[in-house]
Amino acid sequence: MSKTKIIKINPKNPQINKIRQAALIIKNGGTVAFPTETVYGLGANALNAKAVKKIFKAKKRPADNPLIVHINKYDDLRILTDKIPPLTKKITRKYWPGPLTILVKKSKNVPDPTTGGQKTVAVRMPSNKIARLLIKESGVPVAAPSANLFGKPSPTSAKHVIDDLYGRVDAIVDGGTTDIGLESTVLDITKKVPILLRPGKITKENLRGIIKIKLDQSLTGKRTKISKPRSPGMKYKHYTPNARVILLKNSIKNVDQRISELVQIYQNKKKRVGIVTTQKNKKYKSNLTLFLGKDPKKIAKNLFSVFRKFDSQKIDILLIQEIADNDLGFAIMNRLNKAAYQVITK
Numbered sequence: 001m002s003k004t005k006i007i008k009i010n011p012k013n014p015q016i017n018k019i020r021q022a023a024l025i026i027k028n029g030g031t032v033a034f035p036t037e038t039v040y041g042l043g044a045n046a047l048n049a050k051a052v053k054k055i056f057k058a059k060k061r062p063a064d065n066p067l068i069v070h071i072n073k074y075d076d077l078r079i080l081t082d083k084i085p086p087l088t089k090k091i092t093r094k095y096w097p098g099p100l101t102i103l104v105k106k107s108k109n110v111p112d113p114t115t116g117g118q119k120t121v122a123v124r125m126p127s128n129k130i131a132r133l134l135i136k137e138s139g140v141p142v143a144a145p146s147a148n149l150f151g152k153p154s155p156t157s158a159k160h161v162i163d164d165l166y167g168r169v170d171a172i173v174d175g176g177t178t179d180i181g182l183e184s185t186v187l188d189i190t191k192k193v194p195i196l197l198r199p200g201k202i203t204k205e206n207l208r209g210i211i212k213i214k215l216d217q218s219l220t221g222k223r224t225k226i227s228k229p230r231s232p233g234m235k236y237k238h239y240t241p242n243a244r245v246i247l248l249k250n251s252i253k254n255v256d257q258r259i260s261e262l263v264q265i266y267q268n269k270k271k272r273v274g275i276v277t278t279q280k281n282k283k284y285k286s287n288l289t290l291f292l293g294k295d296p297k298k299i300a301k302n303l304f305s306v307f308r309k310f311d312s313q314k315i316d317i318l319l320i321q322e323i324a325d326n327d328l329g330f331a332i333m334n335r336l337n338k339a340a341y342q343v344i345t346k
């Protein structure tokens with residue numbers, strides 16, 4: 001594939017003719033990147049194995065890494081599963097449309113490539129207007145992983161998608177920057193007590209307000225060796241910028257001094273050092289310091305684009321300080337821990 005169509009759509013008031021142009025590509029078995037409220041997704045007809053395989057090829061994604069299927073209305077869940085778990089209504093009534101993905105047993109309609117061979121399928125109903133209209137006009141459930149090349153941070157703007165996938169997909173819908181900036185919360189509700197597999201904007205505290213949940217062992221810190229990963233995020237290194245991320249824990253006594261020392265050490269080794277800081281007015285002698293602010297919502301929204309900025313500046317070492325891991329901070333720290341090459345605790 002050489003040419004990729006760029007379709008610019010107004011996120012507040014999507015032009016229906018442009019939505020239909022993109023939907024037609026999906027109907028015909030092609031691939032279209034589009035914005036959701038979390039991150040950009042790379043979509044194709046979830047029920048068409050051939051179309052779904054194009055997603056894996058475009059992203060260079062391993063075939064055993066399952067996709068999330070996006071629907072436009074609740075009843076479409078019945079296409080994807082014959083067995084809607086009892087808790088589904090209770091949870092989706094509150095959080096759909098929105099950044100919550102649930103796992104259900106897959107029906108025969110869902111081809112194996114879509115679920116990477118798993119017997120469960122991940123489903124979500126996004127709230128982003130463009131995403132909703134695109135799924136509706138496509139007339140099929142739309143499989144869409146994040147629209148980045150495998151191993152890169154998830155894209156939060158059309159530019160990120162263009163940087164990764166131009167020439168590799170049929171079309172890219174440009175619908176501005178995404179609101180949340182982190183991928184959806186993933187919850188396995190096939191279990192008696194649902195298991196949180198990936199934290200996101202909908203927090204464990206939110207979910208615990210309505211149901212009982214357990215955290216997957218990958219989220220409890222008691223990481224054991226995983227032979228058969230339930231979730232690809234546990235098997236593959238994810239969310240990594242090119243730079244080696246060094247995570248500095250708050251248990252370090254004098255963090256500022258430590259950061260300055262590390263900058264020196266690495267610069268002496270001719271490395272380009274970047275710093276992500278949540279404190280204003282900090283002056284470090286790094287090659288690039290980016291301020292993320294203190295508000296977890298803002299940190300979430302900008303984190304992946306900040307990672308990409310460091311990449312574009314050819315930063316080798318990236319120093320990041322830990323943030324409080326309650327509420328949305330839990331999802332942010334999950335991504336930082338996954339990105340981290342090294343964690344310094346004292």
Ligand code: TXA
Nearest residue numbers: 038040041066067118120122145146183184230231233
């Ligand atoms: O916010 C999002 O979820 C975005 C937008 C585009 O909707 N999508 C996204 O997809 O982040 P992706 O492929 O990058 O992440 C999908 C994650 C996997 O890493 C895995 O943890 C989980 O969903 N997943 C999907 N199907 C699964 C299954 N059958 N069993 C276990 N985990 C599954």
Ligand code: MG
Nearest residue numbers: 145146147154
């Ligand atoms: Mg992804």
